[in-house]
Amino acid sequence: MLDRYDDSGRLRYTGRTTTLGAAVRHALADQLRTGDAGHPWTGRTFTAGWASWEQLSVHLVVPEVVAEVAVDLARDSAGLNEIDPGWAPEGWEIGWQRAYRLLLAHVQAGGALPAGPGDVVVQGEDLGVWIAGQVAGWDRLVPVQQYLLETVGVYPDGVGVPVVPARRSQDELWERNMTAARQFHAREGHLQVPRHHREGVDGELLGLGSFVANARRRAAKLSPERRDALNALGMRW
Known part of the structure; x- marks a missing residue:
């Protein structure tokens, strides 16, 4: 359709x-x-x-x-x-679609949302700056734009956007999210995390729901060690 x-x-x-x-x-x-x-x-x-x-x-x-x-x-x-x-909806520029697709590809490849300006730059597009602009102008976005942003973990007022003091490697981000996953599992007894759930770890809110959903989509590309770590928490693939 x-x-x-x-x-x-x-x-x-x-x-x-x-x-x-x-x-x-x-x-x-x-x-x-x-x-x-x-x-x-x-x-x-x-x-x-x-x-x-x-x-x-x-x-x-x-x-x-x-x-x-x-x-x-x-x-x-x-x-x-x-x-x-x-x-071509009024107010919906081609540049918006381009930046969104770059962000989507980044997230689908296992990348975390940028912590701030300069954290993630793809094809010359500073995704941290772009996200900040979308959050600041959230009420000016049409409903479908808001929906698309929410599907990759971007919410109004910065909810779901990780705020970290410095750029981290992919391994560090993985371990940080796994800490959140273990904490959730210890409290709830399972790893059935709602898509929009955020887990607080040492004062930092992490998009655990997005992390689990992304891991599930990328199951075939995860290393055996990472799959085993999630399986130990009862991950449902």
Whole structure:
């Protein structure tokens, strides 16, 4: 299924593909992430086809992948605005999408959210500075932008953004998050951490929910030692 954002940032259904071959389905699946309860279409139903009453079974994903669609004519931006003002939501710059995709790739690769300016710079984009700007202007973001940021652990007022005194190596960040995981497990008796949960360790709030979710997504890439450490806490893969 395909969708677009209208000029108020609302996610709109626009169409669907024909049946995809197995190879294409597998390749596409690698680009998608499962949406959570905050997805704009949670609770919505769709029919299996035009003029059909049969309900379509859908699996909601985070609406972040841009698709190119083959059409039989092309128009400039003025023509597109005349046909559909929602093709490029007002106030949603291409630069925002670029920075978000860089942040998403960084998090999916196992990186932690930047501790501050200069902590994580990707392709010339200082992600710490960018995140600070999004948090400061949270109320000016459209709902879908807020939702996308929350899926990678960025929340209003800096909630979920780790505040640490200095830059740490990936091994140090892993051990810090594992300390939070062990603390949570000792208190709760399990490691079923809510996606947005933050665990306080020595006065520092860590995005433990994001850490566990990222570890689960990257299970195949984790070292045996790291998998064993999580398994010892009852990790559900």
